[in-house]
Amino acid sequence: xxxxxxxxxxxxxxxxxxxxxxxxxxxxxxxxxxxxxxxxxxxxxxxxxxxxxxxxxxxxxxxxxxxxxxxxxxxxxxxxxxxxxxxxxxxxxxxxxxxxxxxxxxxxxxxxxxxxxxxxxxxxxxxxxxxxxxxxxxxxxxxxxxxxxxxxxxxxxxxxxxxxxxxxxxxxxxxxxxxxxxxxxxxxxxxxxxxxxxxxxxxxxxxxxxxxxxxxxxxxxxxxxxxxxxxxxxxxxxxxxxxxxxxxxxxxxxxxxxxxxxxxxxxxx
Amino acid sequence: xxxxxxxxxxxxxxxxxxxxxxxxxxxxxxxxxxxxxxxxxxxxxxxxxxxxxxxxxxxxxxxxxxxxxxxxxxxxxxxxxxxx
Numbered sequence: 001x002x003x004x005x006x007x008x009x010x011x012x013x014x015x016x017x018x019x020x021x022x023x024x025x026x027x028x029x030x031x032x033x034x035x036x037x038x039x040x041x042x043x044x045x046x047x048x049x050x051x052x053x054x055x056x057x058x059x060x061x062x063x064x065x066x067x068x069x070x071x072x073x074x075x076x077x078x079x080x081x082x083x084x085x086x087x088x089x090x091x092x093x094x095x096x097x098x099x100x101x102x103x104x105x106x107x108x109x110x111x112x113x114x115x116x117x118x119x120x121x122x123x124x125x126x127x128x129x130x131x132x133x134x135x136x137x138x139x140x141x142x143x144x145x146x147x148x149x150x151x152x153x154x155x156x157x158x159x160x161x162x163x164x165x166x167x168x169x170x171x172x173x174x175x176x177x178x179x180x181x182x183x184x185x186x187x188x189x190x191x192x193x194x195x196x197x198x199x200x201x202x203x204x205x206x207x208x209x210x211x212x213x214x215x216x217x218x219x220x221x222x223x224x225x226x227x228x229x230x231x232x233x234x235x236x237x238x239x240x241x242x243x244x245x246x247x248x249x250x251x252x253x254x255x256x257x258x259x260x261x262x263x264x265x266x267x268x269x
Numbered sequence: 270x271x272x273x274x275x276x277x278x279x280x281x282x283x284x285x286x287x288x289x290x291x292x293x294x295x296x297x298x299x300x301x302x303x304x305x306x307x308x309x310x311x312x313x314x315x316x317x318x319x320x321x322x323x324x325x326x327x328x329x330x331x332x333x334x335x336x337x338x339x340x341x342x343x344x345x346x347x348x349x350x351x352x353x
Binding site: 068 | 288
């Protein structure tokens with residue numbers, strides 16, 4: 001059953017992402033002339049994201065349950081599952097706004113579960129790094145890890161500062177600017193353990209562990225790219241490109257969910 | 270048991286999960302840590318090696334899958350006449 005749901009989600013996600021990207025890049029295309037299509041695309045995007053995150057929550061919970069209580073990766077999988085749940089609740093609240101108001105206000109109550117999701121995903125990513133370093137497998141020396149960590153922290157701080165300064169200097173409500181800056185900050189913090197995990201999982205190339213993790217990590221990077229794109233479009237005043245941000249989120253969630261599914265299958269192999 | 274032949278059989282079972290590079294690196298690293306350096310591998314050394322590999326593998330693929338992988342390694346070695 002899970003395999004069929006996965007296949008359906010892949011088709012739905014690719015269709016939603018293609019429609020969203022088309023709306024952003026070719027808004028004059030004949031397809032988007034119809035007011036019905038224009039109105040349906042955001043709804044399809046929200047539905048796809050909700051389905052992906054619900055499936056992801058189930059798969060990540062099963063991954064956590066599939067590990068024994070003493071397993072160092074178990075807690076990280078729970079953090080990951082609850083992080084996805086936070087994003088699910090955020091999109092659910094947004095869907096409620098869309099249904100009742102016909103639009104998604106920003107900021108809104110939906111930002112509470114979204115913002116709660118980021119620290120959980122960050123804890124999960126650091127937890128995976130810690131767990132995998134403890135395996136005793138040759139995954140690099142402590143000195144190498146310290147060098148990577150320092151380099152990444154400096155790089156993320158510099159790029160984060162360069163991007164955040166114009167976001168905070170934008171005209172508009174303070175809360176809106178602070179929230180946009182908060183999302184980007186969370187992304188840059190999250191990217192540090194993610195880059196670590198890329199280093200740790202790269203030597204598994206060709207194996208089932210690598211297949212699962214490459215998808216999960218690609219998903220994290222796509223989510224960060226979505227938030228950074230959003231901030232960039234705000235700075236450039238290109239609101240019409242926002243569907244491209246949603247397309248990036250859909251692909252990011254899809255990748256996270258597919259990787260989590262692969263991991264769940266691996267645990268039950 | 271011949272050390273190199275045993276390592277090759279262990280790596281062959283681990284490869285689908287860990288990939289060729291990590292399967293070789295993990296097995297050889299644990300051999301070094303356990304002081305398995307000679308041409309021969311005793312039953313005790315093999316058991317210790319499999320415990321080390323299993324402990325790490327369980328973090329990635331869970332205890333159930335790890336148990337099956339270790340069973341498969343033992344069966345492969347047994348068929349090859351290397352170990353029970």
